[in-house]
Amino acid sequence: MARAVWSGSLTFGLVTLPVQLATATESHTVRFHQLERGTSDRVRNKRVNERTGKEVPYDKIVKGYDTGDGEYVVIEPAELDEITPGRSQAIEISGFVELEAIEPAYFDSTYFLQPRKEHANVYGLLRDALAETGRAGIAVMSMRQKDYLVAVHEQGGVLVMHTLHWADEVRDPHETLDNLPSRSKASAKERKMAAQLIEAMAMEWDPHDFRDRTQERVRELVEAKRTGETVERAEKPPESTNVVDLMSMLEASVDQARSGRTSKGSKKTGQAKAGGSRKSGKKKSQPDLGELTRDELYQLATDAEVPGRSRMNRAELEKAVARSARSAA
Template identity: 45%
Template sequence: MPRKIWTGSINFGLVTIPVGLYAATEDHTVQFHQYQRGTSDRIRYKRVNERTGEEVDFNDIVKGREYDGGVITVEQSELDTIAPGRSRTIDITTFVDLGEIDPVYFQKTYWLAPNSKEHFRPYNLLRHAMRETGQAGIATFVLRGKQYLTAVRADRDVLALNTLYFADEIRDPADLVGDAGEQAMPSDRELQMATTIIESMSGPWEPEEYEDTYTAKVEELLAEKARGGEVRAAEAPPKPTDVIDLTEALRRSVDQARKGRADKRAAPDLSELSKAELDERAKEMGIKGRSKMKRAELEEAVAAAGAEPTRRRRSRKVS
């Protein structure tokens, strides 16, 4: 059970729903410590007074910043007493079409759950109403001493809260590309070929199909070094496509995409099929229990079912 990181309430109109906030994601990045090279001596950090060089206890440290030529320090209790630091509510001020929010504004996702069983009815009322209308509730709230702009939305069986960047936190992309972006427009032929490539590579969004392969390689590296093995370098990244070679690269990409489609129709590689496509094949083959199977189990079951007729044909020939 994930740990509750905030407790408060959602307010919309005159309806107040007590809720708890939970992290919706978890980080699986391999964590490293720091050691002195050639030893197993751990490196530690200390909080040191830069004037005296002496270590300072955590309880003797306060926040502060330079102000009018001096330094102003504040206690956490002082920060907690000022607005919006005392806020324990998510006050929805307006509802907007979720599709109108540019993805660049999205920061992090949290789950919201009612604090008790008697609050499920108003909670589900808000969730179903937002799902029916496709709207998200825009609100502000405070988490760990910082005020956030948020979008509350219906997500599967729960309400989700996405923290959003404020408008002044979004950098202007024109500062990066300037006028060059408008001057280097593609030709109609290049655009047609690029569109063909995109269409040939299109498919349903299946998040379970993607895995963190880098973390797996880091784990393999650690295991290999523990065995005394050698580190094998990965394949180098492709070189940037030269403008002169762009049309030729597009043409070869289109040919490759068309060949891939033809190969799939002739003898589709099960490893390249999505879970939904495998489930459809399993349904056609009459495979039982497919709804409870993971993707790998579906692939194995479909492969086994596909090989069965071949074995039967071979056994008839032998007899």
């Protein structure tokens, strides 16, 4: 059970709902310590005076704002404490907006809201009303000596709160980016083909379909180093598409996407037939491994938990996947 990071009340109108905040996400990044090469000695960071090189104790450190001309405005920690807000006791919703109206760039951190048991009915009322209207409550709250703009809405049967970036923190893309085309020079045929490619690659959103390959390979590298083995280098990224070949690449992509969808559909149909004909002793058909890419083979090997898969080349992956499929049959 996640520890509550904030406790207080959520208010809307004259209704007050005691709630607790719990972080909605956690990092799966592999953590490393810094060591001196050739030893197991930890390397620590120290706060040092850059002029004298001497370490400075924490209670001797103040904050300095660079005015841009080499001078600093010095701010004492106590002075910040006097002007910054303490932890607010309430999330006071000032109004409700369409959830879809909040641009994705504004979203920052995500928290789950949970009620006290005796206030479950009020919690359920707000949750269901937000789900029905598709709106999010907007409020400003204080937490960790900072003000936060937040949005509260329903997701998966739970009240969810997002901290949002302030308006002046979100950059204007037209001022930030240099090479945005004012208008696409693509032909009508190319635009139509691009739309067909998007439709051919349409899919249902399921985050469980995706994996952090980098972190998987980092863990495999750690295990390989621990056991004295080696790990294969990552494949090079694909080259940029030549503008002259754009139409042919679009057509080939549409064909590939459609054939991929057909093969997936055939695979599901084959699985259904195999499941319904087990009594007759028919075996489930396997995909043609020779037509799969190395990444697709690697995914099959990951699903089958093939040991040492990160160190295998394409041919070795194909053999390992085939061997695993025969063992499972």
